Amino acid sequence: MSSPWSRTSTWDDGGLTIGGRRAHELADRFGTPSYVLDVADLRSRCREVREAAERAGAEHGVPVAIYYASKAFSATAVLRWAHAEGLRVDTASLGELVTALRAGVPGEAIGLHGNNKSVEEIDTALAHGVGRLVIDSLPEIDLVAERARAAGVVAPVMVRVTTGVHAGGHEHIATAHEDQKFGLSLATGAAREAIDRILATPELHLLGLHSHIGSQILATDGFVTAARALLRLRAQVAAEGGVLLGELDLGGGFGVAYTPDDDAPPVPDVVAALVGEVAAAARELGTPVPALSFEPGRALVGPAVTTLYRVGTVKPVRLDDGGERVYVSVDGGMSDNIRTILYDAVYTAAIASRTSDAPPRLSRVVGKHCESGDIVVRDVMLPGDIGAGDLLAVPVTGAYGRSLASSYNQLPRPGVVAVGDGEPREIVRRETIDDLLALDLG
Known part of the structure; x- marks a missing residue:
């Protein structure tokens, strides 16, 4: 325990x-x-998961990045410590984005999420050269392209795919089933439509695919199932469109022990195992292993x-x-x-x-x-x-x-x-x- x-x-x-x-x-x-x-607890957890990710990535010949999910707790000192331990920062609002910037996190080490991003959020992200904007809907493709055109830049984006995998505890923190506000459905073809539209939009550069299946997840099965779905979609796009997407982000949601009776697996071990599972699944499909990223928040700052x-x-x-x-x-x-x-x-x-x-x-x-x-x-x-x-x-x-x-x-x-x-x-x-x-x- x-x-x-x-x-x-x-x-x-x-x-x-x-x-x-x-x-x-x-x-x-x-x-x-x-x-x-x-502070020692927080910093050691950040360091350990980053080191485990890097070791697993080196074993399979791919880069693996860890983003601290600042929605768990956002403060300049916390983001500064996380970044000092080699983590990037995931944000989901203007406030979180500005907090990361104030903490000294460079734009390229920041990601911006959100199912309803404002023009101000997008413009701020583009002005500071954020490393990724995660596209969450079809209308957002046109909005980000328009703001990138106005700024004279090419926006780096990922597509958040709703894989249909339901994992985690309470229904309000399960985020990959169909009937909810996040992402673009794999089952209905919305995810593929988004990919095709982005690839045809010169103001956007598609980095890869993103998935987040829930929170307080204590087993890896859901992550593996979602990753395999993303890899199949990636292989399909490569075969039909001639473009091999470079990265998969499997989100966060890793569970922690809230009581002495809980049994939560160490997050560094989970991340390392998932890197291996994704590498094996990619090779089964006959495709190169993608770069990977993960977004733990609760697992780092919660305990x-x-x-x-x-x-x-x-x-x-x-x-x-x-x-x-x-x-x-x-x-x-x-x-x-x-x-x-x-x-x-x-x-x-x-x-x-x-x-x-x-x-x-x-x-x-x-x-x-x-x-x-x-x-x-x-x-x-x-x-x-x-x-x-x-x-x-x-x-x-x-x-x-x-x-x-x-x-x-x-x-x-x-x-x-x-x-x-x-x-x-x-x-x-x-x-x-x-x-x-x-x-x-x-």
């Missing part, structure tokens, strides 16, 4: 330490809730972040079956981690400020919002003496915690504190009530 706690996290009589810093000291200094980022909360009200509740559940209320909730209610996500939690020998009791960690669904951890065994003032830690919150955070009930969003890279510091400032009111024009 995989540990859900970040790599430098340790426990002793004083509770939890992350990156050499006591959790209770971080909470006292920076407040709660706080997202605590283990590197732990959220610290302060406990408030503790309320035992009698259940219909005669049992009891303890509701442990914390000073955050669905505003800083909506994944539990949005995706039925499962987390764990532990007291971070002390140890306890008290018998564990079935508990539910809940927030302070005006919603009965305001649940952070649905079921977890916590010490029976947990009480107001205790510090509670919830691991694996780096992916989509801060990215999906809101100010519901006018709660300011937590800050992000980086540890293990010198003096602890906020890399994203804690929001204040004044920040919220600054947007209110009265």
Whole structure:
């Protein structure tokens, strides 16, 4: 089984330490809730997956690139660290694109996704020479060509292909079945039409094919099936159109362990295995092995972040079956981690400020919002003496915690504190009530 706690996290009589810093000291200094980022964890995961990709690519004679999917968590410091470890950056909005540029990531190392790209997003990408724009619809072909013509450049593009492969957990994070907004269908011929139109458009340069099949995927089968579908399409285009597309991007969605009971395969091993599977499949078709790229996000930053909360009200509740559940209320909730209610996500939690020998009791960690669904951890065994003032830690919150955070009930969003890279510091400032009111024009 995989540990859900970040790599430098340790426990002793004083509770939890992350990156050499006591959790209770971080909470006292920076407040709660706080997202605590283990810098060494993040950087080592980036480095390991890049090195595994490069080794596998060298074995099969093809380049393999890793893009950090910034939608998981986008901040200039995080993108700077990821790029310093040899990763490129995947973006899906103007804000993410500008954040990557501000972090010093060169345009050629940036990709731009999006099912509804604006003119401003396309123009900004072209102005900074992004390495790829991923075409997501037929109308977008004409739009990107028009903006490239206006800019006097040739736009490098990929076609996002909907392969029909459905993988991952919740239906809202499965992205390759037919009835959804992303990509161009392989089954209906839309993907092939897009390829033919792009090849006939001088303002566009088609780099290759892209696929993303879902999120929190714990097996490679879906990736392999999608890759084989892309390779068959690539071979067909080469045979009929005389153009051999140079690259396949298999997206991201690699799963991680959220609790001690989860068993998530190491992402470097998964990437290396997929490179081998694609190489074998390409050779079976009698085609050269394409260059490959992958877009992990959650798998890199998710386990590197732990959220610290302060406990408030503790309320035992009698259940219909005669049992009891303890509701442990914390000073955050669905505003800083909506994944539990949005995706039925499962987390764990532990007291971070002390140890306890008290018998564990079935508990539910809940927030302070005006919603009965305001649940952070649905079921977890916590010490029976947990009480107001205790510090509670919830691991694996780096992916989509801060990215999906809101100010519901006018709660300011937590800050992000980086540890293990010198003096602890906020890399994203804690929001204040004044920040919220600054947007209110009265």
